[in-house]
Amino acid sequence: MEKFLDLKNLSIGYKKALVEDINAELHLGEVVLLMGNNGVGKTTLIKTLLKQNTILQGDIFLNSKNIKSYSQKAIAEEIAIVFSKADIPYNYSVEELINFGKYIHYPYYFKIDAADKNDISNLIEKLDLEQYRHTQLQHLSDGNLQKAFIGRALAQNSPMIILDEPTTHLDEDNKLMILKLLRQLAKKHNKLILFSSHDWRLAREFADKIWWIRDQNLQAGLTEEILLKNKNFLDPHIFNVNHNFVSPKIDAPQLEKELLFSFLQKNFDVNLSSFSITYKEDKWSVISNFSTTSHKSLAEIKNSLQTLLNSTI
Structure with a gap:
């Protein structure tokens, strides 16, 4: 050229x-x-x-x-x-x-x-x-x-x-x-x-x-x-607008990963790094040190994380 x-x-x-x-x-x-x-x-x-x-x-x-x-x-x-x-x-x-x-x-x-x-x-x-x-x-x-x-x-x-x-x-x-x-x-x-x-x-x-x-x-x-x-272009933390929020490890396709990250930082003002969340075959799994739970919606993930966080207080 x-x-x-x-x-x-x-x-x-x-x-x-x-x-x-x-x-x-x-x-x-x-x-x-x-x-x-x-x-x-x-x-x-x-x-x-x-x-x-x-x-x-x-x-x-x-x-x-x-x-x-x-x-x-x-x-x-x-x-x-x-x-x-x-x-x-x-x-x-x-x-x-x-x-x-x-x-x-x-x-x-x-x-x-x-x-x-x-x-x-x-x-x-x-x-x-x-x-x-x-x-x-x-x-x-x-x-x-x-x-x-x-x-x-x-x-x-x-x-x-x-x-x-x-x-x-x-x-x-x-x-x-x-x-x-x-x-x-x-x-x-x-x-x-x-x-x-x-x-x-x-x-x-x-x-x-x-x-x-x-x-x-x-x-x-x-x-x-x-x-x-x-x-970092390919990591959703570039959209981080909540500086008190720390993401869990997210194993999911890029779109789902970015959307879950956005959803979590809007709803949590805490450090979630002790959790892992995976996405496979239209189901989400929330993994902590003590349990693994399966969910079909983001709302269910939110409720599960809140429950797990309350149980550690």
Whole structure:
């Protein structure tokens, strides 16, 4: 695959660096998930790639050229962008907003041709926005407005598309539809897609690579390799919001494991590490030092644990 984006010894931030010594490269045809907690530098990195933030140290090469040599217009031709928060151009319809994506390549007085119009119609259909084609943007739901902005970026037809939290306002069906469409664009049309999200589980199905910002560093690599190096991603304690709660050992498939963990930490404010809970053939078993009990529901598990805890007081 052709290398398109190359970061060398890059440090980003404002007066103080948020992320330091970044060395990573991306290729056309790849889908990449950018992860990290709020405030760690995801949006700052995106803005630095767009030459909207000053580089603190190092270099960014876009299509083999240092971005220092790019004008803002030239960068816009290479990278389409969808921010999670964007100004809404009132009095414009969905179709007119998506049309704007074409004008990045043309003078303002240029009229889009039949091929462009056909491309826009196809995008509107793929984004399931046909019934809103002539609807003014201020009358759209947050989800459909987000899809319209994504449509504008796709219409731009740039080699790279960056999306900052693109699925925030989307329901599950639309989230999957957008991510499938982005992956299809990457693979069939050789686009580089970089999208940020808090939901790391999206990576397993849609992302070839992960960029994970943590502790002022960026880990970059194949999705599966990053997940294997950071197995806490696959452990439900990442959802721990009850610091007095200590989980029992849970032996169950991932979904059941995560749901049981969530259920227990909502209902117990104690250390349950002396217990083990297993799941097999639709039955749960609670194992303590003194007994093993079988249960068919989470409510039964809760009652069993409460009984066992009371018996030790």
